Amino acid sequence: MSDPGSVMTRYEEVCEENENKPSDFIIKVLDMEKEEQIIDPRDTMEFILPGNNHLLTDTRLNDTDALMLYKTLVNNTYVTSLEMKYNEITDEGAKHIGKLLEETCALENLNLMCNEIGPEGAKHIAKGLQMNETLQSLAINGNKIGNQGGMYFAGALQVNTTIKELDVGDADLGTQSLIAFATVLNHNTTLKALCVNRPLLFSHQEETTVHMSRMLKVNSTLAELHLQKCDLRDFGAERLVETLVHNVGLKYLDVRCNRITRDGAKQFAHLLKKNTPLEVLDLGFNRIEDDGAIYLSEALKSMNSNLKTLVITSNNIKGAGLCAIAKCMHSNETLTAVYIWGNHLEEPACVAFNELVEMERLDLEDTDVKPYTVDGHVMLSELNHGLRKHYYWKPLYGPDIENMSVVM
Numbered sequence: 001m002s003d004p005g006s007v008m009t010r011y012e013e014v015c016e017e018n019e020n021k022p023s024d025f026i027i028k029v030l031d032m033e034k035e036e037q038i039i040d041p042r043d044t045m046e047f048i049l050p051g052n053n054h055l056l057t058d059t060r061l062n063d064t065d066a067l068m069l070y071k072t073l074v075n076n077t078y079v080t081s082l083e084m085k086y087n088e089i090t091d092e093g094a095k096h097i098g099k100l101l102e103e104t105c106a107l108e109n110l111n112l113m114c115n116e117i118g119p120e121g122a123k124h125i126a127k128g129l130q131m132n133e134t135l136q137s138l139a140i141n142g143n144k145i146g147n148q149g150g151m152y153f154a155g156a157l158q159v160n161t162t163i164k165e166l167d168v169g170d171a172d173l174g175t176q177s178l179i180a181f182a183t184v185l186n187h188n189t190t191l192k193a194l195c196v197n198r199p200l201l202f203s204h205q206e207e208t209t210v211h212m213s214r215m216l217k218v219n220s221t222l223a224e225l226h227l228q229k230c231d232l233r234d235f236g237a238e239r240l241v242e243t244l245v246h247n248v249g250l251k252y253l254d255v256r257c258n259r260i261t262r263d264g265a266k267q268f269a270h271l272l273k274k275n276t277p278l279e280v281l282d283l284g285f286n287r288i289e290d291d292g293a294i295y296l297s298e299a300l301k302s303m304n305s306n307l308k309t310l311v312i313t314s315n316n317i318k319g320a321g322l323c324a325i326a327k328c329m330h331s332n333e334t335l336t337a338v339y340i341w342g343n344h345l346e347e348p349a350c351v352a353f354n355e356l357v358e359m360e361r362l363d364l365e366d367t368d369v370k371p372y373t374v375d376g377h378v379m380l381s382e383l384n385h386g387l388r389k390h391y392y393w394k395p396l397y398g399p400d401i402e403n404m405s406v407v408m
Helices: 004-017 024-039 063-073 091-103 119-131 146-159 175-184 207-218 234-244 262-273 289-302 319-331 347-358
Strands: 045-048 079-083 109-111 137-139 165-167 193-195 224-226 252-254 280-282 309-311 337-339 369-374 377-382
Touching: 004 024, 004 045, 004 063, 024 045, 063 079, 063 091, 091 119, 119 146, 146 175, 175 207, 207 234, 234 262, 262 289, 289 319, 319 347, 347 369, 347 377
Parallel strands: 045 079, 079 109, 109 137, 137 165, 165 193, 193 224, 224 252, 252 280, 280 309, 309 337
Antiparallel strands: 369 377
């Protein structure tokens, strides 16, 4: 198979063989791909089938569709990416997807975000992952695979040597599975990005953060780590910093939506002073306040030349802290993206960020605020330019397509 037309032919043959009516949605997508292939010929195809696309469908794919797609793609060398997020695939459909992973010789990216897959379905997909030799990115976030499902995937990482990105966030993971991931990554040298957002933790002792910290002390491959909503506090921030000052691989740390205060921000300022490889630090929706922002600004002003993006949205920061961040950008030429919406945007802060924009030190594409003037007073409005803007959705057309970066 070498084009969308041949994929469609095979899909229709499979449906006929199994006495199943072809999905109008899948046919529409393949028709669109055929037209796109005429305009822009490509050697591979991304098969994008999101269930929330109401422009193309008012139904969602189910387990039978998963079976038909498995039989269509099992020997296919043209389709390298399959996206089936926001559909109604259950554990039964996950069996077919697991078999596809066992037998495919081309699939590199698989997105199953926000379906109805549970622990049993996770078991089948993880089994397929153990045998797979092509997949590089897997997103199963938003499925309630639970602690047991997380354990299956941690086990798969002990065997698989190709996967580079794994997203198991918002999947009801537990303490045991998070510790298992951290333990496996002490030895795994393939995975580059991991998301374990919003686990279900019932202890305030931060055992999971301690294990993640120990892992970062020895792992030099992991470049991106997402720990949102992990009940991470100042103690956890200190444990992370203790090991990250020696880490040579991590470039993106996401500790958004935790309970980090100014003391934790002081720890991260200490990390920035060491000028580690860290390029993106997301502290959004914490409690660092003015003091925390000032600590960060002092580290960035003259002691860091690697950090490119800082997120401090919704941290109860007032004018003094925001002005300090703006001021540090005058001397720090590496820091190019700053996100501040959700704080107290007092007029001195508005003026400071307006100055950065006017002097072209801060591009509007790299922040979430836009200056405007009313009756001689400078104010800031919100721009929808969040760092993970396309985490839950991505456009099929429009200007965002060209500017969209892949962020887990």
